[in-house]
Amino acid sequence: MRRTDWNAADAATRAALLRRPVQVTAAITTTTVAAIIDEVRALGDAALRAYGERFDGVVLDDWRVGEAEFAAAETALDAELRNAIDEAAARIESFHRAGMTSAYALDTAPGVRCERVLRPIRRVGLYVPAGSAPLPSTALMLTIPATLAECPEIVLCTPPRRDGSADPAVLYAARRSGVSRVLKIGGAQAIAAMAFGTASVPRCDKLFGPGNGFVTEAKRQVAMLEGGAAIDMPAGPSEVLVIADAGANAAFVAADLLSQAEHGPDSQVLLISDSDALLDAVAAQVDLQLAVLPRADIARRALQSSRLLRVDSLAQAFEISNDYAPEHLILALRDARAWLPRVQAAGSVFLGDLSAEALGDYCSGTNHVLPTSGAARFTGGLNVASFQLAITVQEVSAQGIAAIGPCAVALAGAEGLDAHRNAVALRLRECVA
Amino acid sequence: MRRTDWNAADAATRAALLRRPVQVTAAITTTTVAAIIDEVRALGDAALRAYGERFDGVVLDDWRVGEAEFAAAETALDAELRNAIDEAAARIESFHRAGMTSAYALDTAPGVRCERVLRPIRRVGLYVPAGSAPLPSTALMLTIPATLAECPEIVLCTPPRRDGSADPAVLYAARRSGVSRVLKIGGAQAIAAMAFGTASVPRCDKLFGPGNGFVTEAKRQVAMLEGGAAIDMPAGPSEVLVIADAGANAAFVAADLLSQAEHGPDSQVLLISDSDALLDAVAAQVDLQLAVLPRADIARRALQSSRLLRVDSLAQAFEISNDYAPEHLILALRDARAWLPRVQAAGSVFLGDLSAEALGDYCSGTNHVLPTSGAARFTGGLNVASFQLAITVQEVSAQGIAAIGPCAVALAGAEGLDAHRNAVALRLRECVA
Numbered sequence: 001m002r003r004t005d006w007n008a009a010d011a012a013t014r015a016a017l018l019r020r021p022v023q024v025t026a027a028i029t030t031t032t033v034a035a036i037i038d039e040v041r042a043l044g045d046a047a048l049r050a051y052g053e054r055f056d057g058v059v060l061d062d063w064r065v066g067e068a069e070f071a072a073a074e075t076a077l078d079a080e081l082r083n084a085i086d087e088a089a090a091r092i093e094s095f096h097r098a099g100m101t102s103a104y105a106l107d108t109a110p111g112v113r114c115e116r117v118l119r120p121i122r123r124v125g126l127y128v129p130a131g132s133a134p135l136p137s138t139a140l141m142l143t144i145p146a147t148l149a150e151c152p153e154i155v156l157c158t159p160p161r162r163d164g165s166a167d168p169a170v171l172y173a174a175r176r177s178g179v180s181r182v183l184k185i186g187g188a189q190a191i192a193a194m195a196f197g198t199a200s201v202p203r204c205d206k207l208f209g210p211g212n213g214f215v216t217e218a219k220r221q222v223a224m225l226e227g228g229a230a231i232d233m234p235a236g237p238s239e240v241l242v243i244a245d246a247g248a249n250a251a252f253v254a255a256d257l258l259s260q261a262e263h264g265p266d267s268q269v270l271l272i273s274d275s276d277a278l279l280d281a282v283a284a285q286v287d288l289q290l291a292v293l294p295r296a297d298i299a300r301r302a303l304q305s306s307r308l309l310r311v312d313s314l315a316q317a318f319e320i321s322n323d324y325a326p327e328h329l330i331l332a333l334r335d336a337r338a339w340l341p342r343v344q345a346a347g348s349v350f351l352g353d354l355s356a357e358a359l360g361d362y363c364s365g366t367n368h369v370l371p372t373s374g375a376a377r378f379t380g381g382l383n384v385a386s387f388q389l390a391i392t393v394q395e396v397s398a399q400g401i402a403a404i405g406p407c408a409v410a411l412a413g414a415e416g417l418d419a420h421r422n423a424v425a426l427r428l429r430e431c432v433a
Numbered sequence: 434m435r436r437t438d439w440n441a442a443d444a445a446t447r448a449a450l451l452r453r454p455v456q457v458t459a460a461i462t463t464t465t466v467a468a469i470i471d472e473v474r475a476l477g478d479a480a481l482r483a484y485g486e487r488f489d490g491v492v493l494d495d496w497r498v499g500e501a502e503f504a505a506a507e508t509a510l511d512a513e514l515r516n517a518i519d520e521a522a523a524r525i526e527s528f529h530r531a532g533m534t535s536a537y538a539l540d541t542a543p544g545v546r547c548e549r550v551l552r553p554i555r556r557v558g559l560y561v562p563a564g565s566a567p568l569p570s571t572a573l574m575l576t577i578p579a580t581l582a583e584c585p586e587i588v589l590c591t592p593p594r595r596d597g598s599a600d601p602a603v604l605y606a607a608r609r610s611g612v613s614r615v616l617k618i619g620g621a622q623a624i625a626a627m628a629f630g631t632a633s634v635p636r637c638d639k640l641f642g643p644g645n646g647f648v649t650e651a652k653r654q655v656a657m658l659e660g661g662a663a664i665d666m667p668a669g670p671s672e673v674l675v676i677a678d679a680g681a682n683a684a685f686v687a688a689d690l691l692s693q694a695e696h697g698p699d700s701q702v703l704l705i706s707d708s709d710a711l712l713d714a715v716a717a718q719v720d721l722q723l724a725v726l727p728r729a730d731i732a733r734r735a736l737q738s739s740r741l742l743r744v745d746s747l748a749q750a751f752e753i754s755n756d757y758a759p760e761h762l763i764l765a766l767r768d769a770r771a772w773l774p775r776v777q778a779a780g781s782v783f784l785g786d787l788s789a790e791a792l793g794d795y796c797s798g799t800n801h802v803l804p805t806s807g808a809a810r811f812t813g814g815l816n817v818a819s820f821q822l823a824i825t826v827q828e829v830s831a832q833g834i835a836a837i838g839p840c841a842v843a844l845a846g847a848e849g850l851d852a853h854r855n856a857v858a859l860r861l862r863e864c865v866a
């Protein structure tokens with residue numbers, strides 16, 4: 001793991017150290033995805049069937065998960081996993097419910113009632129990848145806020161396995177949140193189907209969830225297309241930044257770096273410390289733990305581009321972190337909470353030695369769909385509001401028109417918008433008369 | 434104005450009636466804007482100076498508005514306009530302040546503290562167009578939520594007038610909200626400068642505000658570029674949909690349709706009613722009012738593509754409205770409030786005959802930066818949260834690890850992520866020991 005003394009680095013080196021690798025989407029990916037979207041729009045379910053055969057190696061006459069498959073999934077899971085899913089779900093639900101925005105109303109003038117009401121987004125599409133391992137945790141992170149928002153139509157797509165079934169843990173997680181419209185469709189074709197609709201897939205207003213390069217590119221493309229769907233957030237490789245002081249537990253820090261690194265070879269791993277001894281100890285621990293890790297190959301590749309930064313002070317570490325705006329920020333500091341006010345941009349923060357980042361991935365209660373690639377400069381992670389609309393409302397009485405009408409008339413006049421002025425003036429005349 | 438009986442129309446006609454005109458950005462606009470962005474990134478302030486001369490017809494040595502210009506602006510405004518701005522600002526501020534989200538915290542398990550904290554987005558860029566008329570109301574709608582969010586760096590760009598000064602009403606509005614970093618830069622070059630930064634313009638994390646076709650295209654492009662800025666929302670022509678019953682005041686409805694139509698020839702104007710008599714009366718009123726309107730030419734062109742829809746029931750009107758998802762929705766209905774629960778997708782709603790849409794544009798208190806082009810299917814208008822980040826935080830004690838660690842271990846195991854499991858298991862061992 002490469003170590004740099006931040007204060008010995010010039011501006012260009014510093015910028016390079018914080019630069020994320022540019023996500024180059026291969027031209028072939030872009031073209032392939034565009035072709036898939038076109039074909040799904042043109043041929044609908046027939047295209048989904050053909051792509052399913054080609055990419056998932058399975059032909060399904062009906063990709064809807066039925067009662068029998070849900071029931072079989074529940075029986076297939078061992079009790080420990082079922083309990084873990086239930087337990088995680090309960091905490092995720094309690095945290096998300098507590099953070100729900102409320103409607104509000106106030107009279108901004110006598111007779112002028114202004115309010116904000118909330119509505120669920122009507123049709124939402126969730127995507128839960130399968131890939132190397134099933135992701136029941138992602139199913140929880142998407143279905144729980146969607147059901148708390150009471151979206152009337154929720155559809156969840158997940159790739160079928162070779163035998164045509166869906167992963168039982170994902171099914172169990174979705175079902176327990178109350179989402180029973182699960183379709184065994186994967187990849188870019190699932191995104192295209194949810195964005196534009198087919199005979200068997202409802203057209204969705206907004207799409208959520210992670211995925212591989214094809215899924216990510218498909219989300220990007222449908223969000224740009226006329227009549228396409230909105231998406232939850234721009235997606236990039238997962239990231240962790242750890243700020244650790246001399247007192248941090250090197251084994252824990254190493255374990256957190258590795259749990260980030262095992263996500264994929266493009267995972268971003270940064271450690272910043274004001275202590276050389278800690279940096280040494282963590283590097284040694286990484287080697288030690290890496291030796292016994294099944295996904296060591298992936299982790300090793302991610303660690304090659306990891307960065308260990310030596311700073312003069314923790315204050316400097318926070319400046320760097322705020323500029324980088326990491327998805328996950330671990331504060332392995334003696335008085336971590338006292339440092340929290342310094343955090344200006346991050347997706348999710350883990351305070352102290354015991355708050356492993358993996359707890360947030362699964363079951364602390366917070367959402368693990370978080371901004372990457374520096375998007376934490378301007379947005380937070382998924383929450384119930386991501387599945388809602390806030391609509392403003394105004395109701396003005398005769399008294400209200402008298403109170404605020406002249407103000408609108410004056411401003412419309414200044415802006416040269418006579419029809420605006422007229423619309424208010426007409427009512428003013430009527431109410432005074 | 435063309436009238437259609439909704440129930441006599443086939444599905445294709447219905448779809449066509451609700452279809453918005455595709456916003457075709459001329460290839461020349463796309464190319465021009467891309468060239469402007471490139472040049473601003475490469476040459477910085479020199480490019481801004483050159484474009485200012487070319488597009489605004491004025492060469493400025495310093496585009497920052499100084500104390501003298503702010504003071505002169507205040508004196509230049511007549512008292513009525515100053516008061517109207519003050520009055521509107523007070524109501525906008527009270528409504529936006531009341532809707533601010535709060536931080537919250539809860540223990541999701543003994544020893545597991547989860548919370549959501551809020552941070553202002555660090556650097557925000559606001560754009561206030563000038564064009565045919567100054568827009569002090571837009572300055573208020575952008576600066577008030579930005580200052581309520583306490584964004585530490587707020588920059589506002591607005592095009593200079595021919596004499597090199599900025600519009601005094603815009604300056605007065607910005608200054609009274611506490612925004613004093615106003616730069617006289619317009620068009621795509623202003624957006625490029627705020628997204629990437631120059632010697633005189635800070636690089637911003639997120640850009641806000643309306644603008645002409647070049648500004649809109651520039652926002653779209655910088656939002657797509659690596660290292661660019663986020664933007665408030667996709668922009669399209671302004672829209673109103675009015676649902677009126679037989680008892681509605683035809684003169685008021687006509688005035689609201691016209692105040693939408695005068696925005697521009699591409700404004701979208703829809704009226705839905707279950708009463709032929711009302712539709713007749715509104716059509717007659719539109720002709721009458723149009724005759725004396727200074728911007729009649731623009732309004733007439735917008736009205737050519739307006740739609741008057743005759744429905745069988747108000748329930749049907751709401752179905753159409755929810756599918757269309759209008760920016761502004763006027764309910765000119767006898768018991769408007771009772772119908773509000775039917776509204777599932779809209780930017781801002783105006784209840785009853787007296788709630789002129791223009792009141793929301795200026796001074797009811799709600800924001801006038803709202804979703805267009807159907808984006809109200811999935812997002813609301815500007816509010817304080819648009820200028821904030823929500824960051825989740827977790828703090829786990831030894832008791833907390835004991836409580837939730839096993840759940841994380843089980844889920845990480847099921848997902849085949851051993852380093853994740855290890856990061857929690859290590860801590861569990863330490864805490865039990």
